[in-house]
Amino acid sequence: MAAKKKLSFEQTMARLEEIVRLLEQGDAPLETSMALFEEGTKLSKELNTMLDSAERKLAVVSHDEEGKAVLQPFAEEA
Amino acid sequence: MAVGRTYSVTQLNQEIKGLLESNPSFRNLFVQGEISNFKAHSSGHLYLTLKDAESAISAVMFRTDAMRLRFQPQNGLKVIARGRVSSFPKSGQVQLYLSEMMPDGAGALHLAYEQLRDRLYREGLFDEAHKQPIPAFPHCIALVTSPTGAAVHDMLRILRRRWPMAEVLIYPALVQGREAPASLVRALQAVNRDKLADLIITGRGGGSLEDLWAFNDEAVARAIYASHIPVISAVGHEPDVTIADFVADLRAPTPSGAAELAVPAQEEVREACAVLTRRLEQAARQRLTHERLRVDGLCGRLGVQTPVRYLAEKRQQLVQTEERLKRLQTGMLAERRLTVDLQIQRMTRALQERLAAERARLGRGCAALDALSPLRVLGRGYAIASDEAGRAVTDSASLAPGSRLQLRFYKGSASCEVREIQKEN
DSSP states (O other): OOOOSSSSHHHHHHHHHHHHHHHHHOOOHHHHHHHHHHHHHHHHHHHHHHHHHHHOEEEEEOOOTTOOOEEEEEOOOO | OOOOSSOOOOHHHHHHHHHHHHHHHSSEEEEEEEEEEEEETTTTTTEEEEOOOOOOEEEOOOHHHHTTTOOOOTTTEEEEEEEEEEETTTTTTTEEEEEEEETTTEEEEEEHHHHHHHHHHHHHHTTTTOOOOOSSSSSSEEEEEEESSSSHHHHHHHHHOOOTTTTEOOOOOSSTTTHHHHHHHHHHHHHHHOOSSSEEEEEEEETTTTTTTTGGHHHHHHHHHOOOEEEEEEEOSSSSSSSSHHSSSSSSSSHHHHHHHHHHOOHHHHHHHHHHHHHHHHHHHHHHHHHHHHHHHHHHHOOOOOHHHHHHHHHHHHHHHHHHHHHHHHHHHHHHHHHHHHHHHHHHHHHHHHHHHHHHHHHHHHHHHHHOOOOHHTTOOOOEEEEEOOOOOOGGGOOOOOOEEEOOOOEEEEEOOOOOOOOOO
């Protein structure tokens, strides 16, 4: 299951790191710097949202006659 | 003493050697025994004696074979060795010429393991270059393992604690017994076909060498190698390393260890995000400060104050100007009022003078008029005669006897009738 979200957690975090690096370099024009800051703030919020809303999906896989995967709930130990 | 063929010693020893070597079973046999009199020669050849409770036999292992030994032979060690029987012609001594040797405890299993390991290594299945990187934040993890037992539950618990964002799919497989290798291979191939996961963990909890033998199986090794999805091996059996461990993209000592390697800890990730956010804000603040300082600096160099101070000054000046203006306006108004008043006065005087002059003229005119006034004449005894039409009569010729005449005196008037006309002569 590839990431169907707009940007995966990994990509979002990588972009935030890049923005911080660019801002810390300090040689971007002021307009650009403020735009970067805005984007960075948005990304930071998204990361926290993703962390907070993790669903913890679990299933056991079997296959039908056609070989397609069939997911069924799996009972975890408490 | 009857004398048959007489051999020289050399001939005899050669015969013995020939006899030994002609025996097919002696060309390749396994011998089990204990090492004694072990000597590792500087040439690389090994000399030893193999013995059991009652007997002993000399043995030698030449350098090329000795190099491939996976253990260090020593006195007292029980071994199984493979080799051929012959003799050393110089001494006539019967010897074992050993090609392989291994510790007896492991037995054939161990030998098979080592041989497979070496063969797959030479094929390149363990190459670092082939190994795939493990995703830093996996989206979906496939567990190829037994769905029962401590191992799978340990992994689930740790995965959930550390990184609940990752989905977990269990692909059940047998992890011991004769059916285990085929079961593991099927599961590994299914994960690759389904393409739901981006990481595989395969393994089992601890056990004996026989228990985890499936993870030394060649087919399992090749299935791991062929996997497009990265594989973490998790066979709990320290210190020995299974072949699955060698082939896997990453090796963990236990299933729990594998779960820790597979995903990051969410608290650490949260902290990393917080740090990034702080750095972001810090960097933005510094950028603004830097900009402000730069502008201040430029203004300083231009001999101008900073925009803020400049504006404040300008505002102050403006206020002062406004007040001055207000004061001026009030003063000016007073002045203007004065001027206007003066003008009004002047105008009024002028008007009055005109008025007086006109009045005087009028008076003079009236007097003149008065002098000419018929009323004055009437006062001297004259009378105005007007005919019936009201026209003043100036010529008696316009009259006829009997016409009526109106006479106006200074005071009063009379109606008259003409008796007689007298002409002017």
